[in-house]
Structure formats: structure tokens, C-alpha cells
């Protein structure tokens with residue numbers, strides 16, 4: 001028997017989910033990289049192991065495509081919540097779950113969009129990113145995981161960015177790396193974004209990145225609004241801000257389920 005999996009995505013930020021109801025599955029960085037490989041594996045931006053949490057409920061054990069751990073994944077959290085409800089492990093409505101960044105709450109019906117309480121968002125100091133020899137002014141934003149949001153003024157500049165390579169950043173400011181978002185306003189409470197994710201490269205969407213982008217945009221424009229629509233290459237999400245922090249709302253799609261071949265799994269785990 002192989003290892004069961006489900007493939008899903010949120011605005012085309014895609015994940016391999018692996019249920020681990022006993023909390024015993026050991027998964028190596030190399031196995032994550034093999035699964036995420038778009039030619040030799042299933043293909044994904046990250047892997048989510050669905051484990052029981054010691055405190056009750058479930059733990060979203062998220063890993064980037066290169067095997068590195070991340071504190072939080074907003075799109076992954078929506079897919080994780082949809083998976084728990086479809087499996088009958090949680091009931092539709094509202095329920096808490098655990099991430100490395102702390103406890104979050106999901107809210108969803110039997111179908112449709114999923115909302116995740118993303119916790120507090122901290123807009124930090126001015127920073128810089130460098131790409132193709134060009135320096136972009138940006139802002140550090142902490143959404144549980146680190147972000148560097150660079151606001152641009154022109155959609156054609158956003159489209160022209162070459163994100164096949166990682167933008168450079170100040171390693172002293174971001175000792176654990178950073179997700180870099182490039183953002184263009186397209187309306188009073190509406191932005192468009194591309195992202196280079198730490199540990200995964202350019203992705204079609206990044207949920208925590210959309211929250212960081214919305215927060216940096218509101219700070220920069222002095223916007224009094226509390227709701228920002230964020231277009232990403234893979235779709236659209238909505239970020240709202242309240243007293244307790246941000247909420248991210250968007251689609252979560254389960255695409256396929258199957259078994260990871262045992263021989264593939266064992267070979268991927270070899271040093």
C-alpha cells in the first residue's frame with residue numbers, strides 16, 4: 001500500500017495533502033521535494049501533513065517545495081480546512097486549527113469560499129528588494145511569516161518582472177529569508193500582486209502575501225478602508241481587517257486523491 005494523498009489548490013497555489021491520523025508519519029525534506037517536483041513527482045508549491053494536534057483538532061504541518069518549514073500558509077489553510085470538512089473530520093461552520101504560527105480559525109460552509117482568521121499583521125520598517133539590477137523600495141510585513149512588499153505604480157512593470165530568480169534582500173533584516181511581493185494599485189481598495197515565495201519560487205498566489213500586500217497598501221495610501229481585493233495570477237482573494245487582525249477569504253479546491261507509490265516514497269527518502 002502506498003501513502004494516501006489529496007491534491008488541492010487555493011487560487012492556484014497548489015498543495016499535496018497527506019493525512020496522518022496517528023501522527024506517526026515521518027517525512028523528509030527530500031520526500032517533500034520529490035512530491036513537489038512538477039515533472040518527476042505530483043507537482044505542488046508545498047506539502048501539508050494533516051496531523052492531530054495534542055490540544056485537540058488538527059495541526060497544519062506545512063512545508064515549502066524545497067522541504068523548508070514555514071510558520072503559516074494562508075492558501076494552504078483554506079485547502080486544509082476544506083479537506084477536513086470534506087473528510088468529516090471537522091464540521092462546516094467555524095473551527096480552530098493549529099499552525100507553527102499559532103492557532104487560527106477557519107470558517108466555511110459545505111461548499112464555496114473559505115475564510116481564515118490570519119491573526120495579527122505587523123507592518124514594519126522600510127526595506128529594499130533588488131531584482132535584475134533594479135532596486136525596489138518596500139516594507140517589511142509580518143503575517144506570522146516574513147514578507148517584503150514592494151509597491152509599484154505601473155501594471156506593465158509588474159507584468160515585466162522576471163521572477164524566475166529570487167529577489168535579493170537584506171539578510172540581516174530577514175535572517176530566515178522572506179517572501180517578496182510586488183504590488184500595483186488598480187483601484188481605491190483593489191491591488192494586483194505577483195510573489196516570489198521563500199522556499200517555492202514564483203507561485204500563482206500566496207495567501208499570507210495577499211494579507212501583507214493589503215496591509216502595506218493601506219499603510220502607504222493612508223486608506224481608511226478595511227477591505228482590500230487582491231488579484232493574483234491564479235485568481236482573486238479578499239482581505240479584511242478588524243480588531244483581532246486580518247481575515248483572508250477565497251476559494252479552496254480539492255482536485256484529486258490517490259496513493260503515493262511505495263517504491264517512489266522509499267526511493268525519495270533515501271539519502
Ligand SMILES: N[C@@H](CCC[C@H](N)C(=O)O)C(=O)O
Pocket residue numbers: 013064069070071072073074075076145146179197198199200205206207208209
Ligand atoms: N503560499 C503560502 C505561504 C507559504 C509559506 C511561505 N513560502 C514561507 O516560507 O513563508 C500562503 O498562501 O500563505
